[in-house]
Amino acid sequence: MSASTGVSGPDFGAGLALDMIAEGATIAGHVGDEAVLLSRYGDDFFAVSGSCTHYGARLADGLVDGDRVHCPWHHACFSLRTGEALTAPAFDALRRWRVHVGADRVFVRELIDGPSKPAPREHGVRRIAIIGGGAAGFAAAEMLRRQGFAGELTLLSDDVNPPCDRPNLSKDYLAGDAPPEWIPLKSTEFYRDNGIDLRLGTAITRIAPQQRQIVPASGDALAYDALLLATGASPIRLKGFDHPNVYVLRTLRDADAVIAAAAQARRVVVIGAGFIGLETAASLRKRGLQVDVVTPDALPLARVLGDDIARFVRSTHEEHGVRFQLGLTAEGFDGKRVRLTGGHSLDADLVVLGVGVRPNTDLAAKAGLAVSDGVEVDRFLQTSMPGVFAAGDVASFPDALSGARLRIEHWAVAQRQGQVAAVNMLGGSESYDATPFFWSAHYDHILRYVGHAPKWDKIEMDGSIASREFTARYSLEGRLLAAASLNRDRENLEIERTFDKGRHEARVRAAP
Ligand SMILES: Cc1cc2nc3c(=O)[nH]c(=O)nc-3n(C[C@H](O)[C@H](O)[C@H](O)COP(=O)(O)OP(=O)(O)OC[C@H]3O[C@@H](n4cnc5c(N)ncnc54)[C@H](O)[C@@H]3O)c2cc1C
Numbered sequence: 001m002s003a004s005t006g007v008s009g010p011d012f013g014a015g016l017a018l019d020m021i022a023e024g025a026t027i028a029g030h031v032g033d034e035a036v037l038l039s040r041y042g043d044d045f046f047a048v049s050g051s052c053t054h055y056g057a058r059l060a061d062g063l064v065d066g067d068r069v070h071c072p073w074h075h076a077c078f079s080l081r082t083g084e085a086l087t088a089p090a091f092d093a094l095r096r097w098r099v100h101v102g103a104d105r106v107f108v109r110e111l112i113d114g115p116s117k118p119a120p121r122e123h124g125v126r127r128i129a130i131i132g133g134g135a136a137g138f139a140a141a142e143m144l145r146r147q148g149f150a151g152e153l154t155l156l157s158d159d160v161n162p163p164c165d166r167p168n169l170s171k172d173y174l175a176g177d178a179p180p181e182w183i184p185l186k187s188t189e190f191y192r193d194n195g196i197d198l199r200l201g202t203a204i205t206r207i208a209p210q211q212r213q214i215v216p217a218s219g220d221a222l223a224y225d226a227l228l229l230a231t232g233a234s235p236i237r238l239k240g241f242d243h244p245n246v247y248v249l250r251t252l253r254d255a256d257a258v259i260a261a262a263a264q265a266r267r268v269v270v271i272g273a274g275f276i277g278l279e280t281a282a283s284l285r286k287r288g289l290q291v292d293v294v295t296p297d298a299l300p301l302a303r304v305l306g307d308d309i310a311r312f313v314r315s316t317h318e319e320h321g322v323r324f325q326l327g328l329t330a331e332g333f334d335g336k337r338v339r340l341t342g343g344h345s346l347d348a349d350l351v352v353l354g355v356g357v358r359p360n361t362d363l364a365a366k367a368g369l370a371v372s373d374g375v376e377v378d379r380f381l382q383t384s385m386p387g388v389f390a391a392g393d394v395a396s397f398p399d400a401l402s403g404a405r406l407r408i409e410h411w412a413v414a415q416r417q418g419q420v421a422a423v424n425m426l427g428g429s430e431s432y433d434a435t436p437f438f439w440s441a442h443y444d445h446i447l448r449y450v451g452h453a454p455k456w457d458k459i460e461m462d463g464s465i466a467s468r469e470f471t472a473r474y475s476l477e478g479r480l481l482a483a484a485s486l487n488r489d490r491e492n493l494e495i496e497r498t499f500d501k502g503r504h505e506a507r508v509r510a511a512p
Pocket residue numbers: 131132133134135136137156157158159166167168169170202203204205230231232233249250251276360363391392393394408409410411412414415437438439440441
């Protein structure tokens with residue numbers, strides 16, 4: 001994934017005729033060699049950078065909705081008026097330009113200084129603690145400060161590394177295409193400058209929500225007024241695979257361990273053909289290893305994407321040299337050979353397990369919070385215990401559309417939940433109603449999936465797999481539940497917008 005380059009459209013520095021931009025319209029152009037979006041609302045004009053602050057996608061290829069623009073790659077949303085990154089996975093605001101309105105032309109020439117620090121506000125909450133330094137925990141901490149929270153903010157993580165770009169760990173970073181400096185979500189200065197007390201290598205084993213305290217293994221208890229559980233999930237390990245050359249992939253440390261092992265290896269067996277297993281296979285092929293992927297399924301990802309796209313995913317990987325061992329279960333590993341069902345076996349210098357994750361619910365369960373498939377939260381992401389919130393892979397939340405409890409393991413979902421939880425920890429009442437969204441990279445093909453369809457009875461394919469451009473729509477009993485797209489980024493955003501509206505309306509109808 002690299003930044004979009006090149007600019008097009010009018011040169012706003014040279015000026016644009018006023019009648020070229022209608023009320024409510026946004027035009028993509030440039031100032032010098034920087035892409036700029038110019039918007040008009042009544043007599044007011046706004047100019048912001050046209051490159052997403054997450055990975056640099058061209059926002060002109062995204063979706064403008066009122067005074068917001070949605071990024072085509074990973075669906076971050078920005079205000080066209082202020083440039084603020086309203087929803088993750090982008091956090092930094094877009095650069096802004098001053099717009100000079102003449103008699104019959106508008107000119108964009110001068111950058112406005114960077115975003116000013118939000119003014120501290122009184123929220124009636126003095127101490128906030130977050131357990132978990134991943135997607136949700138980081139997004140919550142960042143949003144708390146953006147909301148002007150001026151109290152004590154502690155981010156506790158058992159990881160030794162600061163919050164990192166986890167999706168990259170199985171993609172460019174594992175393939176050797178992303179340098180280490182891309183991986184932290186923010187530098188250590190960010191935490192210092194924003195007064196976020198980031199405590200790494202700190203495993204929390206007990207909370208006492210009645211006393212509003214976190215009880216560390218040693219040292220003093222940490223008191224809080226509001227607490228966020230953002231403990232995520234841990235990779236499942238398999239019995240019979242207890243060898244030093246067996247790896248999982250969750251943390252930066254895990255990724256570095258796989259990279260170090262891969263440097264000494266020729267053959268890897270990846271167990272599991274889910275998204276992480278397949279991305280790992282692709283990245284290790286890039287490093288020149290022989291890669292076998294073992295799965296009991298007949299096709300990789302068929303349960304998520306259906307047979308046709310699954311066949312496409314399979315053949316794409318096979319074209320890059322991945323060998324699939326389909327319909328087989330890995331039964332054990334003796335350090336040199338992986339034993340498979342049916343008496344088969346595979347030589348392996350290293351094994352990567354990609355067989356799913358389990359939510360880290362222990363803390364919550366021990367503290368008596370309601371836990372089922374995850375830590376149960378209401379639509380405001382508050383757990384059964386007042387003052388304790390949960391977000392991300394660990395949270396089981398009520399779906400606005402169906403009312404059913406969902407626990408979703410996607411990057412943007414975790415971050416957006418962290419952002420909503422932040423607002424609510426400060427006394428807000430924002431409902432988490434966003435449509436689930438994820439992306440997955442398979443060599444040059446980036447699949448984008450919006451919605452949630454654990455089952456379907458119909459898949460409608462628009463476009464074609466052969467042309468590498470399609471949207472597959474998954475519906476059940478006539479109701480559209482999800483869509484998967486390849487090279488149809490704007491359409492994927494449009495479907496997301498329709499789903500979001502549906503979810504919002506359902507929530508309003510259900511509100512007491
Ligand atoms: C390799 C990889 C690639 C992925 N790629 C994609 C992708 O392309 N697209 C996508 O949508 N999703 C992707 N995902 C999924 C996505 O990363 C997760 O859904 C997301 O990270 C969940 O965020 P979270 O904050 O809930 O959990 P995490 O990001 O896992 O963070 C949890 C944090 O809590 C800490 N913690 C846990 N227990 C404790 C404790 N008791 N005390 C202190 N700290 C604790 C952990 O160390 C960790 O720092 C990927 C995941 C992985 C592993």
